[in-house]
Amino acid sequence: VIDPERGKKYLVNGRLETDKGIVPTDKLGRVYVRGKKYIVLDPWFVDFWDAKKRGPQAMLKKDIGLIIAYTGVGPGWRVAELGCGSGSLLLYLANLVRPSGKVYAYDKNELYLNIARQNICQARLEEFVEFKQRDLYEQDIDEAGLDLVVLDLPEPWRVVPRLRNKLKQGAFLVAFVLHMEKLRKLHDCLLEHGFDDIQMLECIERKIIVTNNGTRPEISGILHTGYVVISRLVEP
Amino acid sequence: VIDPERGKKYLVNGRLETDKGIVPTDKLGRVYVRGKKYIVLDPWFVDFWDAKKRGPQAMLKKDIGLIIAYTGVGPGWRVAELGCGSGSLLLYLANLVRPSGKVYAYDKNELYLNIARQNICQARLEEFVEFKQRDLYEQDIDEAGLDLVVLDLPEPWRVVPRLRNKLKQGAFLVAFVLHMEKLRKLHDCLLEHGFDDIQMLECIERKIIVTNNGTRPEISGILHTGYVVISRLVEP
Amino acid sequence: VIDPERGKKYLVNGRLETDKGIVPTDKLGRVYVRGKKYIVLDPWFVDFWDAKKRGPQAMLKKDIGLIIAYTGVGPGWRVAELGCGSGSLLLYLANLVRPSGKVYAYDKNELYLNIARQNICQARLEEFVEFKQRDLYEQDIDEAGLDLVVLDLPEPWRVVPRLRNKLKQGAFLVAFVLHMEKLRKLHDCLLEHGFDDIQMLECIERKIIVTNNGTRPEISGILHTGYVVISRLVEP
Amino acid sequence: VIDPERGKKYLVNGRLETDKGIVPTDKLGRVYVRGKKYIVLDPWFVDFWDAKKRGPQAMLKKDIGLIIAYTGVGPGWRVAELGCGSGSLLLYLANLVRPSGKVYAYDKNELYLNIARQNICQARLEEFVEFKQRDLYEQDIDEAGLDLVVLDLPEPWRVVPRLRNKLKQGAFLVAFVLHMEKLRKLHDCLLEHGFDDIQMLECIERKIIVTNNGTRPEISGILHTGYVVISRLVEP
Numbered sequence: 050v051i052d053p054e055r056g057k058k059y060l061v062n063g064r065l066e067t068d069k070g071i072v073p074t075d076k077l078g079r080v081y082v083r084g085k086k087y088i089v090l091d092p093w094f095v096d097f098w099d100a101k102k103r104g105p106q107a108m109l110k111k112d113i114g115l116i117i118a119y120t121g122v123g124p125g126w127r128v129a130e131l132g133c134g135s136g137s138l139l140l141y142l143a144n145l146v147r148p149s150g151k152v153y154a155y156d157k158n159e160l161y162l163n164i165a166r167q168n169i170c171q172a173r174l175e176e177f178v179e180f181k182q183r184d185l186y187e188q189d190i191d192e193a194g195l196d197l198v199v200l201d202l203p204e205p206w207r208v209v210p211r212l213r214n215k216l217k218q219g220a221f222l223v224a225f226v227l228h229m230e231k232l233r234k235l236h237d238c239l240l241e242h243g244f245d246d247i248q249m250l251e252c253i254e255r256k257i258i259v260t261n262n263g264t265r266p267e268i269s270g271i272l273h274t275g276y277v278v279i280s281r282l283v284e285p
Numbered sequence: 286v287i288d289p290e291r292g293k294k295y296l297v298n299g300r301l302e303t304d305k306g307i308v309p310t311d312k313l314g315r316v317y318v319r320g321k322k323y324i325v326l327d328p329w330f331v332d333f334w335d336a337k338k339r340g341p342q343a344m345l346k347k348d349i350g351l352i353i354a355y356t357g358v359g360p361g362w363r364v365a366e367l368g369c370g371s372g373s374l375l376l377y378l379a380n381l382v383r384p385s386g387k388v389y390a391y392d393k394n395e396l397y398l399n400i401a402r403q404n405i406c407q408a409r410l411e412e413f414v415e416f417k418q419r420d421l422y423e424q425d426i427d428e429a430g431l432d433l434v435v436l437d438l439p440e441p442w443r444v445v446p447r448l449r450n451k452l453k454q455g456a457f458l459v460a461f462v463l464h465m466e467k468l469r470k471l472h473d474c475l476l477e478h479g480f481d482d483i484q485m486l487e488c489i490e491r492k493i494i495v496t497n498n499g500t501r502p503e504i505s506g507i508l509h510t511g512y513v514v515i516s517r518l519v520e521p
Numbered sequence: 522v523i524d525p526e527r528g529k530k531y532l533v534n535g536r537l538e539t540d541k542g543i544v545p546t547d548k549l550g551r552v553y554v555r556g557k558k559y560i561v562l563d564p565w566f567v568d569f570w571d572a573k574k575r576g577p578q579a580m581l582k583k584d585i586g587l588i589i590a591y592t593g594v595g596p597g598w599r600v601a602e603l604g605c606g607s608g609s610l611l612l613y614l615a616n617l618v619r620p621s622g623k624v625y626a627y628d629k630n631e632l633y634l635n636i637a638r639q640n641i642c643q644a645r646l647e648e649f650v651e652f653k654q655r656d657l658y659e660q661d662i663d664e665a666g667l668d669l670v671v672l673d674l675p676e677p678w679r680v681v682p683r684l685r686n687k688l689k690q691g692a693f694l695v696a697f698v699l700h701m702e703k704l705r706k707l708h709d710c711l712l713e714h715g716f717d718d719i720q721m722l723e724c725i726e727r728k729i730i731v732t733n734n735g736t737r738p739e740i741s742g743i744l745h746t747g748y749v750v751i752s753r754l755v756e757p
Numbered sequence: 758v759i760d761p762e763r764g765k766k767y768l769v770n771g772r773l774e775t776d777k778g779i780v781p782t783d784k785l786g787r788v789y790v791r792g793k794k795y796i797v798l799d800p801w802f803v804d805f806w807d808a809k810k811r812g813p814q815a816m817l818k819k820d821i822g823l824i825i826a827y828t829g830v831g832p833g834w835r836v837a838e839l840g841c842g843s844g845s846l847l848l849y850l851a852n853l854v855r856p857s858g859k860v861y862a863y864d865k866n867e868l869y870l871n872i873a874r875q876n877i878c879q880a881r882l883e884e885f886v887e888f889k890q891r892d893l894y895e896q897d898i899d900e901a902g903l904d905l906v907v908l909d910l911p912e913p914w915r916v917v918p919r920l921r922n923k924l925k926q927g928a929f930l931v932a933f934v935l936h937m938e939k940l941r942k943l944h945d946c947l948l949e950h951g952f953d954d955i956q957m958l959e960c961i962e963r964k965i966i967v968t969n970n971g972t973r974p975e976i977s978g979i980l981h982t983g984y985v986v987i988s989r990l991v992e993p
Contacts, residue, residue, distance in 0.1 A: 114349075728958055729957040
């Protein structure tokens with residue numbers, strides 16, 4: 050059930066109770082409850098994503114889109130996500146590597162891993178994900194010959210040197226970085242450890258709103274989330 | 286072969302001739318020709334994309350990323366692209382719907398279709414695409430029960446009414462729109478013909494550059510490409 | 522008194538009462554109340570502006586800065602503001618045309634005019650402003666030979682034709698426009714009535730925050746306020 | 758003479774020779790030369806600014822507007838600009854402090870100072886500016902009790918400590934900073950030396966274009982110039 054006015058989605062079995070009253074879900078399409086519009090649909094992938102349980106700061110669609118578009122991740126890829134959190138990006142990766150690929154989801158925090166596991170199960174993608182609790186600053190990952198490694202860790206340069214022999218030649222290392230000062234540090238670390246063709250990106254997304262008075266960008270919203278750093282393993 | 290300084294890529298069989306001299310490609314990794322760095326790699330999907338033949342204005346990775354992230358397009362989807370041009374988005378769609386999905390690529394312009402076909406063949410994705418030359422303002426598409434239809438046409442509202450019975454319930458209709466005035470027109474047209482949950486987005490991407498003097502966003506570049514409009518078929 | 526943590530300013534005579542306790546103002550500089558920092562200063566112009574009474578949607582500094590920079594408004598100019606609201610831009614104009622210029626502040630709404638008048642008096646600029654209540658869609662302004670006219674009205678094209686003989690040749694007509702569709706309508710109306718050299722601008726401002734973890738743009742905030750349209754009277 | 762199509766301005770005495778032919782300037786208003794539109798006007802302040810001689814990277818109107826709006830600089834202010842370059846900001850400051858204020862323009866580079874002096878003379882503002890050649894990392898400025906000091910130097914933190922006794926309490930110190938890493942360094946230096954209420958800003962400006970096909974932001978242009986840092990002397 051989508052509440053388009055508030056931009057909210059609810060996964061329900063049966064009916065949805067709201068402050069306007071009960072929204073029946075036996076018939077798909079638009080439903081009006083006391084004059085307010087709801088949209089009832091069978092859930093698609095993005096609906097599972099929008100209704101997922103939240104843990105820490107989750108990556109937004111705009112940044113996930115950049116990662117997918119700049120790496121070309123797709124069916125059959127073997128991917129490791131280091132710092133998967135509650136699984137925001139993980140859901141997309143698991144969805145895209147189907148049916149023959151696999152995502153190895155690492156996080157130090159068991160609580161987050163549990164949330165991520167629930168979200169993956171709800172979207173029926175558990176077949177494509179392996180979860181592992183690990184302190185990545187201390188211990189290596191188990192896999193090698195990977196197509197993509199994603200780092201969502203506060204200090205990615207502590208992990209980069211130990212990833213050199215975990216990726217195929219030409220494979221992608223992506224980091225999501227929150228602070229400006231970290232960009233150069235990561236940049237230099239990547240160059241030093243066999244990675245190159247580095248692209249550091251930032252993306253400002255604005256929603257456009259249609260009102261009775263006219264069309265305009267939304268007035269307030271998210272101005273910044275983080276920087277997406279893309280690189281390739283050039284010298285394994 | 287990647288020229289990281291200029292941000293250019295070349296698909297070569299054998300060696301690459303540049304103004305600096307010949308870049309040998311028999312050994313993968315970094316190669317220096319008269320002090321200038323080149324990166325030699327076997328081609329991955331994004332390398333085919335970056336080296337593709339250009340026709341008309343091609344969609345950029347940032348907008349392609351938005352479309353992928355907001356629709357959740359993935360393996361097995363059946364997609365139609367109306368106005369595929371030289372195949373910028375088409376390459377990504379074909380790559381993502383593998384191995385069981387299909388993309389139906391329509392364009393009025395035979396020249397563009399030929400470029401798109403060459404690009405798809407070069408990336409070895411021809412198995413997943415069907416090309417059809419057609420004037421979409423005049424004629425319908427052949428498929429039905431689609432998961433996603435993408436419109437990259439100057440007047441998308443001329444096609445929307447005839448798409449209502451071509452999509453599954455809950456499926457996505459996406460349009461790439463260049464001009465502000467067209468947003469409201471398309472918005473109202475979508476609501477009228479069974480589509481809803483409309484999101485209209487714009488994305489400003491900036492590359493961050495690391496120089497000897499410091500880190501900063503690039504000074505000049507692309508400020509705007511177009512608006513991405515996402516909607517769902519709610520009432521078929 | 523400035524509360525830098527919250528980004529708030531208070532104009533006080535004597536002491537300021539806060540939820541942390543009383544902030545004494547007899548000594549200028551930094552004052553700590555229960556560990557929280559306050560800054561006590563004699564008020565400057567921007568302090569009066571920041572502490573002004575609000576009426577309707579007020580123009581932000583970023584847009585005011587664009588208007589000042591693109592017109593070059595300065596000492597001695599004679600300016601009319603049509604739709605001055607609570608006086609956000611008006612305060613700046615009055616401050617800048619001193620000592621020999623004048624601002625004629627028009628608004629239909631008496632309530633807003635009163636707030637604007639209070640704000641102007643508080644900043645001690647009443648000598649440079651003349652307030653007039655008027656329905657600008659129906660009635661002309663009184664002045665002629667102006668250097669600058671600013672329109673902050675929902676339908677600026679209803680006023681443009683009657684301004685042609687109110688400005689010097691080469692003088693500036695500026696409009697603040699909220700909606701995309703209105704830009705073309707205003708653009709064509711300006712060209713038709715003797716105005717030209719039209720520049721339509723939008724400005725996205727981001728604050729950069731220094732935290733213990735690092736430096737970054739602020740996460741959420743204002744994404745859009747409106748469009749600033751600058752033009753010159755070319756053929757009076 | 759304004760060439761609106763190219764966004765160029767020419768200061769001419771008599772006629773302007775272009776590739777389209779000669780543009781006569783004896784009559785003000787629109788002039789068509791072989792079908793191309795030119796606009797002939799007596800020069801206003803922004804026309805002098807637009808036609809100024811360029812030296813090094815010059816500050817743009819958007820950033821100048823931010824500085825003016827966030828400081829409230831106006832008639833009567835005494836201002837020092839350290840690193841005035843070819844005088845881009847200086848022209849605005851000189852124009853705004855009239856008739857009783859003064860701008861002290863410092864630069865190490867004599868070539869730039871000469872360009873700045875020519876630009877100031879052309880705009881007839883020489884009465885309000887005093888030029889001084891000086892290495893500001895080594896030597897102090899001469900003035901005290903200033904209302905505003907602007908730093909456009911690569912390492913502003915080398916000058917900040919020696920400015921504490923040059924400004925009035927509550928007065929403004931502004932720095933224009935090009936690189937991300939410098940923001941924190943400057944921020945901490947300011948707090949240490951009596952400055953506070955620090956605001957660090959970035960501004961992305963987009964021009965909106967009206968074409969026959971529709972209205973849209975311009976496709977490519979300036980994405981980034983620098984960061985504007987505003988602070989107040991709180992403890993002299």
